[in-house]
Amino acid sequence: MSVTQPQVLLVEDEPAQREVLAYNLEAEGMAVQRAENGEEALLLVAENTPDLVILDWMMPLMSGIEVCRQLKTREDTRHIPIIMLSARSEEVDTVRGLETGADDYIVKPYSMRELMARVRTQLRRTRPAASGRALTYEDITLDPERHRVSRAEQEVKLGPTEYRLLVTLLEKPGRVLSRDQLLDHVWGRNIYVDTRTVDVHIARLRKALTKHGGSDPIRTIRGAGYALG
Structure with missing residues (x-):
């Protein structure tokens, strides 16, 4: 019942640099989508919302800024943390990047170890379960270290898929997730x-969460998807 992989969108127009970055991210256990320009990046975000974007400033067609x-x-995308990569080292450029909304700004050339540390820092905000932190919502608690779920202090038995569904919903309480988004996060992008x-697994999750009483915490949003709370 492993926690689903953090999904990172890597936007870099230099092929060699893109592959080096992707290799290191995947070695850290992350699922990586690659884009070579800004327009492609926006299309990929529209198809599947990533947990983090690593974004080069200087690119053809559309700048990282x-x-x-x-x-x-x-x-629908303002919550996604963005790490901006740039050869621009002047303070005014850093300020401009951060004022545009970037959550972090790294000047090239950079240490791969430092970049990976900053990636992990940003992911702790959006994917706390991936870093081993317990997730709670009202009387529901999920402990990823022990793979245990409880509600009102009573243990909840879940299958692997229901467990991953609950992780995804708990990491984004209140946010509506479409069926396609849940498929990508829980089953993976390469599995049909x-x-x-x-719907079947959501029904099973609901049944497990309400087995010992309590209201159904999962909302169905007709034509859109599901949300926790």
Whole structure:
């Protein structure tokens, strides 16, 4: 019942640098999507919301600054942490990047160890279960270290898929997640599963969470998906 992989969108127009970064991110246990320009990056975000974006400033077609601005002004993507990479080392450039909405700014050339540390720091905000932190919502508690779930201090028995579904919902309480988003986060991008499968496992999760009493904590948003609370 492992926690689902953090999903990182890597936006870098230099092929060699992109592959080196992707290799190191995947070695850290992350699922990496690659984009070579800003327009492609925005399309990929629209298809599947990542947990983190690593974004090069200087790119063809659309600059990293413009990609960052667009993501941070949209309600559905403003929560995604963005690490900006740039050869611009002047203070005014750093300030501009951060004021545009970047959550962190790293000047090239950089230490890969430092970049990975900053990636982990940002992911702790959006994927706390991946760092071993317990997740709670009202009377529901999930302990990823021991793979245990309880509600009102009574243990809840879950299958592997229901466990991963609950992790995903607990990490984003209140946010509506579409069936496609849940498929990507829980089953993975490269596995074909019918969206109706999500409904089946949500029903099983609901049954397990309400077995000992208590109201159903999962909302169904018609035509949109599901949300916790």
